[in-house]
Amino acid sequence: MHNAGWKRMKLMHEGQETREDEEGHRTAGCVDKNGVLHKFNTKWRTKDCYSCTCTKKEIQCCSVVFTPVDYDKEKCERIFYEDTCSYTVVEKADPSKHCEVRGIVG
Known part of the structure; x- marks a missing residue:
């Protein structure tokens, strides 16, 4: 992390x-x-x-990383991409669906 x-x-x-x-x-x-x-x-x-x-x-x-911190952690998970130094937040059950992020740290 x-x-x-x-x-x-x-x-x-x-x-x-x-x-x-x-x-x-x-x-x-x-x-x-x-x-x-x-x-x-x-x-x-x-x-x-x-x-x-x-x-x-x-x-x-x-x-240079902005980390998502305020999202539905029960339904969603964050995934880190080393090549772009960025996160995306997706549904655990269906990773093709993005989740709403209400806050980041960075």
Whole structure:
């Protein structure tokens, strides 16, 4: 399950680093929790649905997922689509029918 909301969070194990490639070119930036170097003043989206920004001060990441929270939970269920970072709410008995959502968090 994904945490919803646009809350700001720092990724674990991030830091600032300068790396040199085989040709001697240096790149300075932020290192994310997976060890990937991102240049300063860049943005990227993670596989787990966060939008991140690298500044000289820190890495900031915000969830881009809006999670349905107010719907008929007895009759319906929410389904998460990783490829679009989105939910849909459908009837349990007939998933081809969408349910009304009265509230979301995100």
